[in-house]
Amino acid sequence: MTTRKYKALVEQRTRETLDKWSGQQYVGEREIYRFLHNLKGTAGTVGLDRVERFASSTLLYFSDHSDKVWMEAEWREVLHPVLDLFSGEETSGSVPDPVLEISLSTGSKQQKYEILLVDDDVELVAFLRESLEQQSYYVNIAMSAERGLKLFYESRPDMILLDILLPDQSGIDVLHQIIGKAKKERIPIIIMSGEHSKDLQLYAYSLGVMDYMPKPVDIDLFLVLIKNRFELKKEWQKSIIIDELTGAYNRRYFNQTMKQLVSDFRRTERIFSLALLDLDYFKQINDTYGHLVGDEVLQAFSELVRSSIRVEDTFCRYGGEEFALFMPNTDAASALLVIERIQSQFAAMDFWAKQQQFRVTFSGGITEIRARRDDPEELIEDADQALYASKHAGRNQTTLYNEYLPAGKVEQVLKVIVVDDDALIRRIVVQQFREWEPANNLKMEVSSFENGAQFLQSEWYSPEDKFIILLDGIMPELDGLEVLKQLRSRYPEVNILVIMLTGRNNQQDIIHALQLGADDYIVKPFHLPEMLTRVERLAHRFLF
Known part of the structure; x- marks a missing residue:
């Protein structure tokens, strides 16, 4: 069911992209190259084999370094045949709206490791995250090199999955900036890329990456590889008693x-x-x-x-x-x-x-x-x-220490804020948080606002507190993306985690939200246990 959903999602995105371009005077060759590059990796990963082969062969006609522009008649002749290829694949039934539904484990399984996934292909990112989280890994997403570097230093992931082709700088540039620290802290780095040249792979390995996985990703091999590398990491940790960064014992x-x-x-x-x-x-x-x-x-x-x-x-x-x-x-x-x-x-x-x-x-x-x-x-x-x-x-x-000292640390309280113009959603979510007893005994204070302007104008922020904000993507007057933008420009990011609540028709908003600094996203309609589990995971990383 998961694979079928993502096949339909890839088709939907492809049709929307070509429809959007039809209204433009021309399309830049770099934009076409990136579209085909992402389509190649994602289509192959979710089992759209004919689409993947088409994207792979067509990609040869375009360059990521060209300033050429293509008129509609030119690119339409080359690209439109891809739409007929979807009809032969297993995408039967109605095509769903572009939504990144995340299926979370709500049982007692603990997240074993945290993975940082740096890739700008939103469908591939969603597919890999869902597949990994079904195996009880926690996945942190960065859709740009800048965001990936920030999360690397702040969240200290247990593994990094890195694409070579990123919108702001190359994955190789990112490697140069993190490889020394990653080696010291024994953080495995796996390159995932549609670029398969031997020279590039040799260079990546020479820098210190652990594996180079070509796109399209074979999801079964991918998951076994991840498990294998974490088992190896566990053995490393057992044999190591020195903290590599400081030289102290661990x-x-x-x-x-x-x-x-x-x-x-x-x-x-x-x-x-x-x-x-x-x-x-x-x-x-x-x-x-x-x-x-x-x-x-x-x-x-x-x-x-x-x-x-x-x-x-x-x-x-x-x-x-x-x-x-x-x-x-x-x-x-x-x-x-x-x-x-x-x-x-x-x-x-x-x-x-x-x-x-x-x-x-x-x-x-x-x-x-x-x-x-x-x-x-x-x-x-x-x-x-x-x-x-x-x-x-x-x-x-x-x-x-003496027994007359005042009580120890003040118990950490996490402030959860729900910003949503749907009164029923606000009431249900707030009530759930007030009745919830998280596994880590975390204490929470919950409040809500009916729109972004009311939230920003309130005296909600205090520098000594930590916040998780559940922010609706579409609201009247001031939408969630604008609120997120102001949050990231006006307040220290280290104190605030933002989860975007997104509807079924705003895939672009998800991409923009992640680029603007959202820490996670949840798709409406969502199951409350899933939302609570995701908040608990973020809170644990946030406070401890």
Whole structure:
């Protein structure tokens, strides 16, 4: 059923494109080339074999680098025969409107890995995303190189699927910018392209891509390849204990060390202290100077700590900009002296970016194992509570845990906003969110607005909060795309995720929304469990 749906969708898009061109004085050769290139990959992937062969052979007559224009009589003679080829394929029944329906798993299966898909062919993207999510992968979409690079640095995907031909720059250019970091973090990159030249494949492999998959994509081979590569990645992760970026030990080694030290304490009563260290305002560094500069700060911090501790101490990257330090045979008061010395040295370090000098500090929290508090989770909670106290007191300081400290971190609350001119939709969605109990125990506050102007004019935004906005694509006066455009230009994207709610007749709006910075889309009419599951997935990536 899925394949038939996408066959019909490809036919619908092809007819609409040719109809649109019929109303133009001429069509640029580059536009025709891109149309045939996308048709070749998508048609072959969904099983439209005759259409794929036509697109492949016709593509030879056009160039992506030509400025030539084709008059209607010229391009019609070459392209219109493709329409007759659809009638022989399995697209029986009425052709559906151009809609990207996403079938989501609403069961208990957890997303195993996150995949970043960088490709501007909207039908192919939708088909691959649906196929991958049926296998319990989460798929992040970028329809341009610029968006792909942004998502690469922000979401830290587990795998990248990258097309060579993109609207703003080539996939090879993207490779040059990400391959070093991807190698360090062991993120597999798979090229998917209709360009099959041996020289291009050799060059891509020489840069460090893991696989080069030609379009049209054989979906069965594709899914097996993805599974195979993730199994290999899992084996890598099992064998690795060092965080490649910072040189500190990783989270896996943190867990091993905690287990070993706790077991040793229960057997010998040999104490140890645990310090959690978190860089202050680190997101502002990334936002202001870029993620590469942020990486340099993390590396400098790690190098300083590792050069300041004993051989028997264990320094780990706990997650993001948060680190952990185990100090065996050390009580909390002695550990505090060590951390405060490192704190003073780090705060005096100068960093340079964009011809500006800046400094960075960190906050710390320390706890010491004791007989009535020797559970690993409790130790982490205590150190985390002490860390929160340092943050709350003004940062750039370290706090020792005691039972009289104020409660730990304020529970994160995600604000969900529904913007839709359909009163019934708003009422149903808001009610569902208020009754919902997500799997990750996430607390939510839900509000709604009946149109985009009312939403933008309200005092909805606060810089300390996180937002997921469900935004209707078509609304009176101010449509969803214009609202999205204003959101991305006026507010920091790091605090706001946008899910477009789209109707069945606005495929172009989906493309534009993704290009403007929408994080996801859901097609109306939608099933509420599907919507809730997608929001939960985004929220987990957003907050944790």
